[in-house]
Amino acid sequence: MFSTVDPVLLARVQFGLNISFHILFPAINVGLAWVLVYFKRKLAKTGDEAWMDAYRLWVKVFALSFAVGVVSGITMSFQFGTNWPGFMDRAGNVAGPLLGYEVLTAFFLEATFLGIMLFGSNRVSPRVHTLATVLVAVGTSLSTFWILALNSWMQTPTGHEIIDGKIHVVSWWQVIFNPSFPFRLTHMLLASGLTIAFLLAGLSAYRWLRGDRGGDVRAALRTGVFLGAMLIPAQIVVGDLHGLNTLEHQPAKIAAMEGIWKTGTSLPAVLFGWPNEVESRNDWELVAPIPGLASFYLTHDFKGEIQGLEAFPNAHPPVLPVFLAFRIMVGVAMLMLLVSWVGAWQLRRRGEPRPWLARTLVGMTFSGWVAVLAGWYVTEIGRQPFLVYGILRTSEAASKVPAPLIGTSLTLYILLYLFLITSYIAVLFYLARQAARKDGEAFKAEAETPQPVIPNR
Amino acid sequence: MQIHDLSQPAGWLPLVFLGLLALAMLVYVILDGYDLGIGILLRRAGDEEKDMMIASIGPFWDANETWLVLGVGILLTAFPIAHGIILTSLYLPVTLMLIGLILRGVAFDFRVKARAHHKPWWNRAFYTGSLLASLSQGLMLGRYITGFAPGVASWLFAVFVALALAAGYSLLGSCWLILKTSGTLQLRAVRWARGSLWLTALGVAAVSVVTPMVSSRIFDKWFTLDNLVWLFPIPLLTAGLFLWIERLLRAFPDRQAAGDTRHDWLPFVISAGIFLLAFIGLAYSLFPFLVVDRVDIWQAASAPKSLMFLLVGVVIVLPAILFYTVYAYRVFWGKAHPLSYY
Numbered sequence: 001m002f003s004t005v006d007p008v009l010l011a012r013v014q015f016g017l018n019i020s021f022h023i024l025f026p027a028i029n030v031g032l033a034w035v036l037v038y039f040k041r042k043l044a045k046t047g048d049e050a051w052m053d054a055y056r057l058w059v060k061v062f063a064l065s066f067a068v069g070v071v072s073g074i075t076m077s078f079q080f081g082t083n084w085p086g087f088m089d090r091a092g093n094v095a096g097p098l099l100g101y102e103v104l105t106a107f108f109l110e111a112t113f114l115g116i117m118l119f120g121s122n123r124v125s126p127r128v129h130t131l132a133t134v135l136v137a138v139g140t141s142l143s144t145f146w147i148l149a150l151n152s153w154m155q156t157p158t159g160h161e162i163i164d165g166k167i168h169v170v171s172w173w174q175v176i177f178n179p180s181f182p183f184r185l186t187h188m189l190l191a192s193g194l195t196i197a198f199l200l201a202g203l204s205a206y207r208w209l210r211g212d213r214g215g216d217v218r219a220a221l222r223t224g225v226f227l228g229a230m231l232i233p234a235q236i237v238v239g240d241l242h243g244l245n246t247l248e249h250q251p252a253k254i255a256a257m258e259g260i261w262k263t264g265t266s267l268p269a270v271l272f273g274w275p276n277e278v279e280s281r282n283d284w285e286l287v288a289p290i291p292g293l294a295s296f297y298l299t300h301d302f303k304g305e306i307q308g309l310e311a312f313p314n315a316h317p318p319v320l321p322v323f324l325a326f327r328i329m330v331g332v333a334m335l336m337l338l339v340s341w342v343g344a345w346q347l348r349r350r351g352e353p354r355p356w357l358a359r360t361l362v363g364m365t366f367s368g369w370v371a372v373l374a375g376w377y378v379t380e381i382g383r384q385p386f387l388v389y390g391i392l393r394t395s396e397a398a399s400k401v402p403a404p405l406i407g408t409s410l411t412l413y414i415l416l417y418l419f420l421i422t423s424y425i426a427v428l429f430y431l432a433r434q435a436a437r438k439d440g441e442a443f444k445a446e447a448e449t450p451q452p453v454i455p456n457r
Numbered sequence: 458m459q460i461h462d463l464s465q466p467a468g469w470l471p472l473v474f475l476g477l478l479a480l481a482m483l484v485y486v487i488l489d490g491y492d493l494g495i496g497i498l499l500r501r502a503g504d505e506e507k508d509m510m511i512a513s514i515g516p517f518w519d520a521n522e523t524w525l526v527l528g529v530g531i532l533l534t535a536f537p538i539a540h541g542i543i544l545t546s547l548y549l550p551v552t553l554m555l556i557g558l559i560l561r562g563v564a565f566d567f568r569v570k571a572r573a574h575h576k577p578w579w580n581r582a583f584y585t586g587s588l589l590a591s592l593s594q595g596l597m598l599g600r601y602i603t604g605f606a607p608g609v610a611s612w613l614f615a616v617f618v619a620l621a622l623a624a625g626y627s628l629l630g631s632c633w634l635i636l637k638t639s640g641t642l643q644l645r646a647v648r649w650a651r652g653s654l655w656l657t658a659l660g661v662a663a664v665s666v667v668t669p670m671v672s673s674r675i676f677d678k679w680f681t682l683d684n685l686v687w688l689f690p691i692p693l694l695t696a697g698l699f700l701w702i703e704r705l706l707r708a709f710p711d712r713q714a715a716g717d718t719r720h721d722w723l724p725f726v727i728s729a730g731i732f733l734l735a736f737i738g739l740a741y742s743l744f745p746f747l748v749v750d751r752v753d754i755w756q757a758a759s760a761p762k763s764l765m766f767l768l769v770g771v772v773i774v775l776p777a778i779l780f781y782t783v784y785a786y787r788v789f790w791g792k793a794h795p796l797s798y799y
């Protein structure tokens with residue numbers, strides 16, 4: 001069935017599918033781990049049981065997401081060898097130790113203390129239990145640090161030399177703190193914070209709409225909305241800086257993101273269009289009415305010059321997916337800004353959301369996932385045709401596993417992931433409904449008597 | 458075999474990393490072995506027993522699997538060439554193993570969080586995933602030992618090793634249950650352990666017989682007179698352990714009836730000992746090759762500078778990992794309790 005398909009293409013699709021599935025769960029867990037620490041602190045400080053109830057629901061979400069994250073991560077650690085032996089052969093001296101440090105410093109930490117965090121609360125003191133929760137959170141963030149160091153190095157490689165075609169490290173400091181790393185790490189950590197903010201808000205708004213208005217629902221809803229409102233401006237600023245950095249190091253990627261075909265100055269911003277690679281232009285182009293806008297936000301000068309795709313013959317990425325994915329990410333960011341600020345305002349003024357807002361929040365429960373995936377597609381497809389930018393082409397690194405074998409395993413993965421993602425989302429909403437039922441009586445009584453607006457602290 | 462200058466980093470670093478790789482794989486096989494084994498046994502248990510069995514591995518399974526990640530990580534880091542060859546040759550079983558591990562890992566959580574009437578399905582997924590992962594690991598081992606030789610005979614051998622490894626994991630799993638539970642479940646575990654003992658023993662024997670047949674180099678390593686004298690204790694001890702655990706298990710019900718719990722831990726230690734000896738024998742046969750008679754550790758090793766960078770981390774972090782792993786096992790010491798999920 002697959003024997004006529006290019007094995008390199010299949011290997012790429014398979015890798016892309018696996019990592020896309022994997023990242024969904026770290027995106028939740030990195031942020032959620034810290035939110036749980038926050039819930040625990042709030043409980044300790046206010047003594048309000050609502051925080052404990054919130055913790056109880058969200059730690060279940062965490063356990064579930066963590067399990068899916070771990071097992072899909074294990075798949076990832078095999079993918080380098082099975083799909084990209086050429087990559088390990090040539091870049092193993094860099095990739096290996098960075099992945100090794102991730103395992104040593106992050107994975108063992110999170111996996112071991114997860115046991116204590118989830119099951120140990122009546123076996124260790126509250127203090128140790130909180131420490132375990134913090135260590136799990138530290139572990140997830142550390143793991144982001146290492147894997148993004150590697151990924152950023154693949155985007156903007158520095159600190160190495162090439163001997164006999166193999167990459168050797170000259171300075172580990174420069175390898176780890178390569179030019180795009182600080183931006184990428186910050187952008188990803190914020191992305192994770194936003195993902196969990198909207199998940200918190202969305203699931204709580206869902207409970208709210210079902211008439212479940214206990215203290216824990218309010219607490220989680222407020223946490224989500226305010227966290228989102230705080231993080232999104234930061235994310236937009238960091239994203240902009242990230243773009244400037246990319247312009248410096250990967251100008252072809254920027255040209256594809258912006259749909260700029262010809263080098264020029266005072267370029268307008270393309271709001272929407274459909275890049276047409278055959279004719280090197282955008283169909284149905286819609287340009288922002290401000291002249292030189294793209295030049296302005298990319299170079300911070302209305303007259304700035306930007307190189308178009310024509311400047312990179314044979315070394316620029318496919319334009320359409322990069323262009324669209326970038327617009328999806330920025331579009332979601334704008335939606336997030338709007339919704340979280342209106343939400344924060346309503347919660348401050350009225351103490352509770354209006355139904356239309358609650359419905360919007362439910363609709364945006366997984367908006368973080370959309371933006372995260374879109375962002376990674378920009379980054380990764382935008383790096384093509386290179387695997388390590390400017391050094392190693394993707395086609396050189398692919399495995400020689402025959403296409404039917406890759407195709408079969410790819411089919412298995414697709415089926416499994418479809419099944420898991422459906423179950424995961426269904427169970428999340430089921431857990432939210434269940435949480436209501438448990439303290440059902442309490443919250444009903446509360447909902448029926450008019451509630452004083454919770455004073456703002 | 459080429460002589461390497463062990464006073465140079467390029468000479469000794471690969472040896473150190475081989476040692477670490479061996480440690481990671483051994484710890485993985487024993488630790489994840491018992492929790493995979495419990496997954497395989499799950500099908501035979503009653504409903505409440507299922508919960509208790511899973512409670513006995515709840516806090517540990519995730520960290521146990523991390524040793525696999527460390528093993529693959531070291532292989533990838535220290536011996537990238539071997540990593541490429543081994544994993545592409547084992548493409549299919551690796552995929553099946555991963556799918557098995559995914560299924561069981563998620564089923565572990567879904568079974569208590571999804572709707573109650575879905576629970577039996579997640580239990581089935583847990584069982585199927587565990588069995589699939591164990592069988593694929595056995596298949597990988599069997600293929601690896603024969604140097605990925607083509608032909609029906611070597612595949613049959615691999616299939617047999619797959620079954621035997623699943624039995625071995627069931628042995629570890631039931632011994633873990635003997636350690637962590639009491640009452641009727643413990644008695645059932647004793648029966649399961651006795652049931653899996655024989656296939657495990659046959660598997661160890663088969664691997665011991667086949668490995669020297671694969672390569673004349675391995676044959677000579679074992680069957681020259683001087684070597685045989687000091688190697689002989691390995692098979693002898695292994696056989697001794699099998700007999701010991703058999704007798705122990707046979708006497709167990711009476712012990713339990715008499716209220717004697719002093720030796721509940723012993724079967725697990727003995728079965729881990731069996732795995733340890735089998736592992737040592739295999740490691741001795743293969744050394745210093747990573748792919749039988751094709752790629753040795755020096756040919757496959759990464760640049761010394763990269764290995765050195767990682768070694769610094771290992772020396773600092775590994776003791777910490779061992780320390781808190783022991784700590785976590787101490788926290789959950791004693792008989793398992795039903796899990797409360799926070």
Ligand code: HDD
Pocket residue numbers: 019022023025026027029030065066067068069070071072073074075076077106107108110111139140141143144147148188519522523526
């Ligand atoms: C933004 C962060 C991030 C990114 C880009 C990746 N991961 Fe990941 N990974 C995590 C963040 C993370 C995490 C937050 O640490 C885990 C722990 C639980 C979870 O859901 O995600 C995780 C789990 C996890 C595990 C299981 C760890 C365990 O046993 O506890 C492995 C083996 C990997 N990952 C490997 C990879 C590889 C090879 C990647 C890239 C190709 C990768 N991850 C991308």
Ligand code: HEM
Pocket residue numbers: 012013015016017019020023084087147148150151373376377380381384386387394
């Ligand atoms: C976590 C979020 C990530 C997502 C969603 C993601 C997504 C993708 C996608 C879609 C591709 C295919 C691109 C194409 O073929 O056109 C790809 C390729 C690749 N990525 Fe990532 N990636 C992520 C992170 C990483 C990280 C952290 C690394 C390495 C440390 C990495 C290494 C690679 C490699 C080796 C390829 C294969 C070469 C290729 O097909 O281009 N990726 N990724």
Ligand code: HEM
Pocket residue numbers: 180183184185187188190191192194195235236238239240242243246250253329330332333334336368371372373374375376377378379380382
């Ligand atoms: C207006 C807002 C935003 C801008 C200007 C922006 C900008 C960028 C740019 C330029 C890149 C590609 C960098 C490169 O590969 O060189 C990127 C990647 C990415 N974006 Fe955004 N972004 C914005 C909003 C968001 C939001 C809201 C999220 C998620 C919640 C997000 C998640 C990501 C992720 C996960 C990546 C890939 C990893 C990385 O390169 O950091 N972005 N973003």
